[in-house]
Structure formats: C-alpha cells, structure tokens
Amino acid sequence: MDENTVVNESKQYIVVKLDNEQYGIDITFIDNIVRMQQITRVPKAQSYFAGVINLRGEIIPVMSLRAKFGLPDKEYTNATRIIIVKPESNAKIGVLVDEVREVVALEEDNIEKAVYEEQGSNLLGVGKYNDTLISLLNIQGVIQDLDNA
Amino acid sequence: MDLSQYLEMFIDETKEHLQNLNDQVLVLEAEPDNIDTINEIFRAAHSLKGMAGTMGFKRMQRLTHDMENVFSEIRNGKMSVTPDLVDIVFKCLDAIEEYLDCIINTSDEGENDNEELINMLNACLKAEGAPEEAKPAQPEVKEETKPEEDGDKRKFLHIDIADFEKNAITEAKAKNMNVFGVTVYIDESCILKAARAFLVFKGLENKGEIIKSVPGVQDIEDEKFDFDFSMLIISDKSLEEIKKIISNVSEIKEVVIENYEIPNNVEVVSSVQKEEKAPEKEEVKKKKAAPAKSGKPVANRSVRVDIEKLDVLMNLVSELIIAKNGLVSVSNQEDSKTSMQSFNEQIEYLERITTNLHESVMKVRMVPIESVVNRFPRMIRDLSKKLGKEMELIMTGEDTELDRTVIDEIGDPLMHMLRNSADHGLEPTIERLKLGKPQVGTIQLNAYQDGNNVTIEVIDDGAGIDVEKVKASAVKKGTITEEQAEMMSEKDAIDLLFRPAFSTSEKITDVSGRGVGLDVVKNKIEGLGGDVEVSTKLGEGTKFTVRLPLTLAIIQALMVEVRQEKYAIPLNSIVTIEDVSVHDIKYVQQKEVINLRGTVIPLVRLDEVLDCSPREEEPENLVVVIVKKGDKQTGLVIDNLLGQQEIVIKPLGKYINIHRMISGATILGDGEVALIIDSNALV
Numbered sequence: 001m002d003e004n005t006v007v008n009e010s011k012q013y014i015v016v017k018l019d020n021e022q023y024g025i026d027i028t029f030i031d032n033i034v035r036m037q038q039i040t041r042v043p044k045a046q047s048y049f050a051g052v053i054n055l056r057g058e059i060i061p062v063m064s065l066r067a068k069f070g071l072p073d074k075e076y077t078n079a080t081r082i083i084i085v086k087p088e089s090n091a092k093i094g095v096l097v098d099e100v101r102e103v104v105a106l107e108e109d110n111i112e113k114a115v116y117e118e119q120g121s122n123l124l125g126v127g128k129y130n131d132t133l134i135s136l137l138n139i140q141g142v143i144q145d146l147d148n149a
Numbered sequence: 150m151d152l153s154q155y156l157e158m159f160i161d162e163t164k165e166h167l168q169n170l171n172d173q174v175l176v177l178e179a180e181p182d183n184i185d186t187i188n189e190i191f192r193a194a195h196s197l198k199g200m201a202g203t204m205g206f207k208r209m210q211r212l213t214h215d216m217e218n219v220f221s222e223i224r225n226g227k228m229s230v231t232p233d234l235v236d237i238v239f240k241c242l243d244a245i246e247e248y249l250d251c252i253i254n255t256s257d258e259g260e261n262d263n264e265e266l267i268n269m270l271n272a273c274l275k276a277e278g279a280p281e282e283a284k285p286a287q288p289e290v291k292e293e294t295k296p297e298e299d300g301d302k303r304k305f306l307h308i309d310i311a312d313f314e315k316n317a318i319t320e321a322k323a324k325n326m327n328v329f330g331v332t333v334y335i336d337e338s339c340i341l342k343a344a345r346a347f348l349v350f351k352g353l354e355n356k357g358e359i360i361k362s363v364p365g366v367q368d369i370e371d372e373k374f375d376f377d378f379s380m381l382i383i384s385d386k387s388l389e390e391i392k393k394i395i396s397n398v399s400e401i402k403e404v405v406i407e408n409y410e411i412p413n414n415v416e417v418v419s420s421v422q423k424e425e426k427a428p429e430k431e432e433v434k435k436k437k438a439a440p441a442k443s444g445k446p447v448a449n450r451s452v453r454v455d456i457e458k459l460d461v462l463m464n465l466v467s468e469l470i471i472a473k474n475g476l477v478s479v480s481n482q483e484d485s486k487t488s489m490q491s492f493n494e495q496i497e498y499l500e501r502i503t504t505n506l507h508e509s510v511m512k513v514r515m516v517p518i519e520s521v522v523n524r525f526p527r528m529i530r531d532l533s534k535k536l537g538k539e540m541e542l543i544m545t546g547e548d549t550e551l552d553r554t555v556i557d558e559i560g561d562p563l564m565h566m567l568r569n570s571a572d573h574g575l576e577p578t579i580e581r582l583k584l585g586k587p588q589v590g591t592i593q594l595n596a597y598q599d600g601n602n603v604t605i606e607v608i609d610d611g612a613g614i615d616v617e618k619v620k621a622s623a624v625k626k627g628t629i630t631e632e633q634a635e636m637m638s639e640k641d642a643i644d645l646l647f648r649p650a651f652s653t654s655e656k657i658t659d660v661s662g663r664g665v666g667l668d669v670v671k672n673k674i675e676g677l678g679g680d681v682e683v684s685t686k687l688g689e690g691t692k693f694t695v696r697l698p699l700t701l702a703i704i705q706a707l708m709v710e711v712r713q714e715k716y717a718i719p720l721n722s723i724v725t726i727e728d729v730s731v732h733d734i735k736y737v738q739q740k741e742v743i744n745l746r747g748t749v750i751p752l753v754r755l756d757e758v759l760d761c762s763p764r765e766e767e768p769e770n771l772v773v774v775i776v777k778k779g780d781k782q783t784g785l786v787i788d789n790l791l792g793q794q795e796i797v798i799k800p801l802g803k804y805i806n807i808h809r810m811i812s813g814a815t816i817l818g819d820g821e822v823a824l825i826i827d828s829n830a831l832v
Contacts, residue, residue, distance in 0.1 A: 040822040041714065042801065043759040044808035052801055052814060054822045059814045061805035091803040143804055 010105040013127065015134055016083065016097040018066055019074075023097075024104070024127055024134040025083065031092060032084040033100055036076050050096055055084065062094035068142065069122075074098065087140050095139075104129050111136065156256060159204050161453075163249050166193045166200075167242060171527045174238055178530070181230035191220040197245070206258040209248040215270040216241050222274060237269050239531070303405050305330030305379035308363050314381070315411055317360050321383040327357075329391055330409035332379040339400040343372040349401070352394040357384025376402075381409055458513050465506045472499045511703070515550035518596050518605070521560045522547055525567060525594065532571045539578050539589045540571060546596035551603050555677055555697055559605075562670040566607045566693050567592060569667070574611035574691050584688075586610065598699070602679075607693040614685040616642045623648075643683050644779075647671040675829075678704075678721065680779075704798060706815075706825065708791035709774065712761045715823040716787075717796050717815055722828045724775040724782060726790065731769060743773070743784060750775060752784045753831050758810065764788075778832035785831065798825060 013024030014033075032055075039051040039062055048067035052059050062082055066074060079099040086092050106127040113125045121141040127134040173190045176183060198213035216238065222228040244263045251259035308330070310318070318328050333349055335342050346369045353359060362369065362380035369378055384391060388406055395404045475495045482488035522544055529542040551559070575581075575590035582588060593608040620634040623645050629637070647667045674681050679697035698704070698721070706717035707726075727745060734741050734752065741752040752773065756764065773784040796815040801807055812827035 038821055040814070040824065042805060042807070042811065042824065043761075044811075045805050049805050052805070052822050054816045054820050057816060059799045059801055059816070059822055061802045063804075088803075093802065093804050 010107040012103055012105050013134065013136060014083070014103055015101040016065075016081075017099040017101060018069065018071060018097060022101070022132060022134045023065075024106070024136045025085070025095075025139050026136075027103065029085050029087055029139050030083060031086040034082050034084060034094075036080040036082065053082065053094060055092075055094075058092070060084065060092050060094050062096055063143075064096040065142075066096070066098070085139055085143065087143050093143055095142075104134070106134075106136075155204065156252070159200055160249065160253055162200060163197060163245075166197050167246055167249070168523055169193050170197075170242055171239075171524065174235060174242070175526055175530060177230055178232070178235045184224075187220060187224050187230075191217060191224050194220055206248065206252065208260075208262055209245060209258050212241060212244060212248075212263055212267060215267050219270055219273060228273070234273055236534075237266065237273065239527070241266050241270065303330065303407060304332040304363075304377060305381065305405075305407075305409065308361060308379055308381060310361060310381070310411065314360055317383065318381070318409070318411055326383050326385050327388065328409045329382045329384065329388060330379070330407050331382060331391070331395070332377055332405040333395055333401060334377045334403040334405075336400040336402045337376050339376075342374070342376065343370055345398055345400050346370075346374075346378060348398045349395050352398065353382060353384075353391065356386050356391060356394060357382045454513050458509065461509050462506070462513065465502060465509055468502050469499075469506065472502055507703075511552075514553050515699075516553050516556045517547065518549045518551055518556065518559075518603075519547040521556055521563065522594060522596070525564070528564065529567065529571060529592065532568065536572060537577070538571070538575055540575055540592060541589055542567075542592050542594060544594045549596040549598055549603055551697065552699060558673060558677055559695075559697065562673045562695070563594075563605065563607070565667070565670045566695075567594070570607055570609035570611065570691065570693075574609035574613075576612050599696075602696045603699060605695045605697070607695075608690060610690040613687040613689055613691055614643060614646070614683070615687060616685075619643065619645055643685065646683065647681070678719075704796060706794055706796045707774065708794050708817075708823065709755075709772075709787040710789035710791055711755045711759060711787050712764075714759070714761065715791065715817065715821065716755070716759075717794070717823050717825045718774060718776065718785070718828060719825065720793065722776045722778070724777050727773045727775060727784070729771045729773045729784070731767060731771060734771075745775070745784075748782065750782050750784050752786055754786045755826075756786070756788070758831065776828035776832060778829045781832050783828070783832040785826075785828065796823075796825070 012027040014027055014030060016023050016025065034053075034055065037053055039053055041051040042049060042061070045051075045061075046063075048063050050062045050064045050067075052061050054060075064073075066072070077098070080096065081100045082094040082096055083100070084092055084094050104127075106129060110128045111125045112128075121138055124136040124138045127136055170190060170193050173186050173193070176186045177190065180186070194213050194217040198210055198217055201207075201209040201213055219228070219234070219238075223230060228234075241263075244261070244266055247261065248258045251257065321328055333346070335345050339345055350359065350362075350366070350369075359366075360381050360383055362378060364374045364378060368374060382391065388408070392404050392406050395401060395406075472495060475498065476492070479488055479492045479495055482491065525544070526542055529540060532538075533540050570592050571590075575592070576584070576586075578588055578590075581590065587610075591610050593606065595604075595606040595608070597604055616639050619642050620629070620637060623629045623642075624631050624634050628645065628648060634642075647670075671681050674695055674697070677697055679695060682694045682696075683691065684694070685691040705720040707720055707723055709716055709718060727743075729743055733743055735744065736742070737749070737751075741754075742749050743752060744750075755761075771786050772788065772790060773786055775782055775784050777783075794817075798813045799815060801811070801814050808830075810827055810830040811824050813825045814822050815825060817823055
C-alpha cells in the first residue's frame with residue numbers, strides 16, 4: 001500500500017551530466033538512449049545542432065545540450081550518449097549529453113518549483129536526491145524555443 | 150452509434166459513385182435512351198442515398214433521394230432525358246461533391262440545403278406529369294424522433310402521403326375497402342424490435358395492402374426506428390380483425406388504429422412549418438460542434454491495393470525471414486571456410502529479395518493516372534457549353550501508373566492546361582469552319598511511360614501560339630524590352646508564357662486568362678521533379694509535354710565529397726562533369742565563371758556555401774559538376790567524385806532548420822547519413 005502511494009506521487013527522471021552539473025529529464029518523454037555514433041553535420045542549421053544521425057533507418061536531428069546552454073565544446077568520450085526524446089508523437093530529436101548516470105524517482109516534496117522569471121523556461125525546477133541537486137529540464141521548452149535561441 | 154470509423158470508407162465509396170455518375174450521365178447525354186446507363190445511374194444514386202442516410206448526412210440524402218426519384222421515373226419510361234435535365238443532374242452532382250468536400254474537411258456535410266436544386270428536380274418531375282410527387286426525406290426522419298409528449302398517439306396522422314398514395318386511398322374507398330391508419334408501439338424492453346415489426350407486417354400481408362409505412366420498410370428491417378412505427382393499410386377486413394392480428398404478436402405494447410382520412414391542407418401546412426424549424430435546431434447544434442475541429446482533413450489518405458500485389462509482398466517478406474534464418478544458421482557453422490562461402494550465398498539471396506521487395510512496395514504505391522483524368526471529360530463538356538465551342542477530349546493511356554504522391558499533385562496542373570487549351574487554344578466554332586478545320590475541336594490527353602519517366606501530353610488542334618503576339622504583350626507589360634523581343638528565339642518567347650501574371654488572351658473569362666495559369670503549372674510540375682515543354686505551330690495547334698519522374702522517394706544521384714563530407718546531387722539535374730584548371734577561371738563582376746565550349750557558366754564553391762573548413766592548398770584542377778535549372782547552368786565545385794547511386798530520400802526531421810539548398814537526406818550503405826543537395830536552389 002505504502003509503495004503504491006509513493007509511486008503515485010513521484011516521477012522518474014533520467015539524470016545526465018554536463019560538466020559537473022546534473023540535469024534530470026522526465027522519463028516519459030524519452031524514447032531511447034543510444035551510444036555516440038557518427039553525426040552528419042547539417043550546414044546552415046541552428047548552431048547548437050550537431051547534425052543528424054541514422055537511427056535504424058530514420059533520420060533524426062541531434063542537438064548538443066552543451067551548445068544550447070552556452071558551454072564550451074568538449075570531445076566526445078566513451079560515456080557520451082544521445083538521448084532520443086519524443087516530445088510529440090510524430091517527431092523525435094536527439095539530445096547529446098556528456099554522460100547518463102541513473103534513473104531516479106523524485107517525489108513532489110523533493111522538488112523545488114522554478115520561478116520562471118529567474119530560471120527561464122529551460123528548467124522546471126530543482127530536485128533534491130541523496131544530498132545532490134538535480135536541475136530538472138523542461139525538455140519541451142528546451143526543444144521548442146529553438147527559433148528564438 | 151459512432152460512425153467515424155466508417156467515414157473513410159464512406160468518402161471513398163462516395164467518390165467512386167460520384168465518378169461513376171459523372172461518367173454515366175455523360176454517356177446519357179450522348180445517348181439519352183440507353184437504358185443500361187439509366188439503370189446504372191439509378192443504382193448509383195440509390196446507393197449514395199443509402200450511404201448518406203446511414204451516415205446521417207440528411208441534406209445529402211435528400212438531394213440524392215430526389216435525384217433517384219427522377220431517374221426512377223425515367224427508368225419507368227414516364228420521363229425522357231432532356232438536355233436541361235442533364236444540366237440539372239450535373240449541378241446536383243457538383244452539389245453532392247461539395248457536401249463530400251465538406252465532410253472530408255469537417256466530417257460534417259455543411260449547411261447548404263441546395264433547396265433550389267431540389268426544387269428544380271421536382272419541377273422536372275411535375276413538368277413531365279409524373280404521378281409521384283417527390284417527397285422530401287426529412288419529414289420522415291423527423292417523424293421517428295418526435296417525442297411522445299405530442300399527446301397524440303395517432304402518429305399515422307403525421308404520415309406525409311404522396312399524390313399516388315392519395316389516389317390509391319381514394320380508389321380503395323371508392324371500392325368500399327377500409328383504409329386504416331395504424332401506429333404500433335413495441336414494448337421498450339423488446340430486444341428484437343425489427344423481428345417483431347416483421348411479424349406485424351407478415352401478419353398483415355395476407356389481410357390487406359400496406360401502402361405506406363413510416364419509417365420505411367427497409368429502415369424498419371434495419372431496426373432504424375424507436376419503439377413505434379406507423380402505416381397505412383388498405384384492407385377489406387374490419388378494424389377489430391386487423392387490431393387483433395397485430396396484438397397477437399408478442400411484445401407489442403399498444404396498437405392505435407383508426408379509419409384513415411386524407412388529411413386536409415391545414416395539417417400539411419403545419420407539418421411544413423415544423424419541417425422548417427427542425428433544420429434550424431440542427432444548425433445550432435452543428436455550429437457549436439464545428440469550432441472544436443481543427444482545419445485538418447478528417448480522413449486519412451489511403452491507397453487501394455490490388456490483393457495480388459499484397460500477396461507478392463507477403464511472399465517476399467516470408468522469404469526475407471527465411472534468408473535471415475539462413476544467416477543465423479551460417480553463423481553457427483564451425484568450419485570457417487564453408488561458412489564464408491555460404492555466408493556470401495546468403496547475402497546474394499538477401500540482395501535479390503530486397504530488390505524485389507523494393508520493386509513491389511513501389512508498385513503498391515503506384516496508382517493509375519485514371520483516378521485523376523477521369524473527371525476531365527465532364528470538365529470539357531462543361532467548358533464546351535460555357536464557351537460555346539464544340540470540342541471533344543480524346544484520352545489515351547489512362548492506365549499509366551504514377552506514384553501516389555505525384556498523382557495527388559498532378560491533377561490541378563493538368564486541369565489548368567486543359568482549360569487553357571479549351572479556352573485559348575481552340576478557336577470558336579465559326580472561325581474553325583471559316584478556316585476549313587473540322588467543326589469540333591479536338592483536345593488530346595496522352596499518357597505513357599518512357600523509361601523512368603511518365604510523359605503526359607496535352608495536344609489541341611487550335612490556333613497555336615502566336616509568338617509575335619506573345620512578344621508584343623510582354624513588351625507592353627514591361628516584362629522585356631523591344632530589343633530583347635527582337636533578339637528572342639521562338640522558344641524563349643514561348644517560355645514567356647510561363648512567367649507569372651502573363652496572359653495573351655485579351656479577354657478575361659472565368660475559364661482562364663487571369664494570367665495565374667501557366668507559371669503555377671510550371672512551378673508545381675518542377676516541384677514534383679518534372680518539367681514542361683511547349684511546342685506550337687501557328688494555325689495548327691499546341692502541344693504541352695509534361696515529364697514526370699515515376700516516383701519521388703527513390704532517385705538516382707551522384708555522390709560527391711566535399712572535404713570529408715558526402716553529399717548527393719540528383720542525377721536528373723546534372724548536365725556534365727568537367728575538370729577545370731584554376732587558370733581557366735575568369736571573373737565577371739567579381740564572380741567566378743568558366744567558359745565551357747562557348748557558354749559562360751558561373752561557379753559555386755560548394756565548400757563555401759556549405760560552410761566547410763577552407764582547403765589548405767588549392768589544387769591545380771577543380772572538379773566541377775555542371776547542373777541545370779531550365780536553361781540556366783551553374784558549375785558546382787566539389788572535391789571528389791564518389792560515383793552514381795540509387796538513393797532513398799528521407800526527411801531530416803522536425804525542429805532543425807533546413808536551408809533551401811538541402812532537400813533531404815539519405816542513408817548510405819554503411820549507415821552513414823548523406824545530405825541531398827537541391828541544385829535548383831544554387832542555380
């Protein structure tokens with residue numbers, strides 16, 4: 001019984017790393033996580049798009065979260081992953097991150113809601129988990145305001 | 150009942166019936182006495198009515214119902230087919246098409262009652278002295294849903310009777326027969342209402358004649374009624390006898406029966422008023438529902454596939470599974486030498502299957518061009534009437550197949566060209582006679598496959614294009630100067646026709662001549678990867694030739710390399726590939742050009758437009774791919790040629806901004822993604 005109530009109130013997030021910061025992405029939007037593979041550059045696209053990849057015969061644009069957040073480029077390592085996000089039922093987009101750490105379940109109580117004026121629309125809030133802080137990404141916001149960025 | 154799942158089927162079938170009707174009515178116009186055609190029209194109208202009724206499209210049902218009435222009369226030899234009638238029927242078909250369009254877009258038939266058309270149809274019936282007065286379907290429908298609080302259980306009083314039924318009643322009365330109005334109420338807990346109703350009808354069958362029932366017998370059999378139905382019976386039996394027969398059927402709650410008198414005029418008027426109120430209510434309801442729907446068409450696009458094609462696909466897929474299993478077993482073999490050999494065999498097998506699979510899938514996507522061109526005879530007929538010119542359309546190669554995506558787009562351009570030929574091409578009949586040409590102008594529409602292309606020709610035997618007139622008009626409009634006009638070759642002058650806002654017709658008709666025609670045609674066809682050509686002979690006619698690729702999804706492309714990146718250039722836009730020495734590059738207005746066999750061709754450095762890192766050292770020789778868009782040529786400078794390849798075009802996905810010069814991407818054999826360059830954007 002107790003377990004059930006916990007599950008109901010909590011949401012699962014995939015925790016990814018960019019440099020030393022941890023970000024959480026709502027697991028319901030995530031389609032897949034793939035290893036780094038060859039990315040084909042697309043000329044004249046938005047600067048934070050690394051290019052496109054071939055995911056089982058489907059061509060998917062890949063954006064670099066580092067570039068999007070204005071962080072300097074970093075070499076791809078063995079830990080680099082592309083998270084395939086599905087913000088809408090008919091569209092997929094890849095998000096390039098340094099590392100994928102774990103899946104955590106956060107309860108509402110442990111999340112501090114973002115104040116939009118301060119944080120911008122990229123973050124939903126900050127979650128506390130085992131003494132560490134996880135910035136929860138508003139993944140739809142990150143992807144959708146591409147035009148203004 | 151939720152009918153949305155049937156909507157697609159309904160739309161498809163309605164389209165088919167409409168097309169059929171159009172074809173048949175055209176035949177009918179030519180041979181007004183063809184009884185087969187009349188029967189066919191009647192059947193199609195009847196099916197349309199039934200389908201519209203089932204789906205609850207009452208306005209459409211009503212219109213088709215009246216059409217059916219007319220053809221029923223014609224079929225019975227009580228009316229003859231007149232040109233006027235054919236015109237009205239064509240208008241009705243247009244109206245039905247409007248309903249259908251509305252349904253496709255909003256899943257609702259709209260609010261146009263087409264009262265005028267219905268009146269015209271009925272007027273035709275009356276004018277021919279037909280005994281049957283067309284009865285609107287609506288009151289019937291209303292009848293069944295009328296709430297019981299009416300107080301009067303004698304619902305049969307509300308039955309609308311047509312003239313011939315009146316006649317029957319009067320006749321019966323004259324013969325001293327009894328005419329009863331009956332309303333039967335079935336127990337609300339009854340499950341098989343239709344069966345009970347059937348028993349009632351069966352019981353009465355031997356005792357008298359049921360001249361009318363509301364709802365209709367068919368509807369009752371289909372259980373399309375609430376818990377009551379009404380009818381008029383002519384019988385020689387007494388009232389009690391009839392009542393007993395009905396009451397004997399189980400689960401009948403109540404039988405209301407009375408001697409029936411033909412209602413007087415007052416009642417008719419009141420029922421007419423009610424009629425008018427009902428649609429209003431409906432409209433309010435529909436208006437509320439409408440905004441919730443998005444602008445997207447409700448129905449998906451679908452392709453009807455020949456079952457044989459599907460069987461072939463199925464077979465290939467099962468072979469694919471066998472091939473996969475073969476590979477699995479090869480990988481389990483221990484002896485490496487034999488395993489290598491059988492591995493290669495399996496790969497070859499797999500290759501053969503995928504090639505066949507590809508071919509079959511393409512075939513599934515192919516649709517005969519017939520589905521587009523079969524509406525043209527009707528259009529030419531209308532144009533012929535409207536323009537007062539005699540003309541006929543001869544079509545060949547309607548079974549030529551094209552990819553579905555192309556078929557969807559090609560209809561409008563073709564229609565434009567045909568209209569153009571009919572309006573501008575063909576001379577008025579009097580003029581034709583003067584010129585000694587056949588009185589009836591001919592427009593030909595030929596389609597045939599030509600290698601990897603499909604060619605469609607629109608040929609008319611009209612006046613042809615007066616090149617001088619075109620030039621003069623262009624000069625007048627300021628499109629070109631007089632000097633330019635003098636220098637212009639015939640071909641260039643004809644190409645002026647494809648410029649936006651150009652029309653040589655002095656008169657603007659509503660058929661064509663607004664000058665928005667040919668440039669749109671050209672754009673659309675080029676957008677489909679095809680091209681248009683015109684050839685003309687003054688006084689003898691004009692020929693438009695449209696060439697279209699068989700399919701859009703798979704193209705032949707030249708793979709090239711720019712720095713380390715691979716790009717694909719569609720082969721159909723490539724003229725030649727040249728090796729150019731850097732010393733041969735000249736400058737015109739600071740832009741690089743080369744002089745290739747007498748033609749000056751501008752150069753585009755692909756590495757620059759594609760934002761590649763600059764080359765460390767400029768080589769002595771540049772590889773230049775010469776591409777064309779229409780008559781214009783441009784040289785694309787690349788690093789390396791990789792070879793020709795068949796590629797599958799894929800979209801780049803949402804969210805990413807794509808420059809005009811990239812038309813898509815493709816996946817290469819090693820899984821790498823290569824972008825496809827749209828050379829049209831660079832020329």
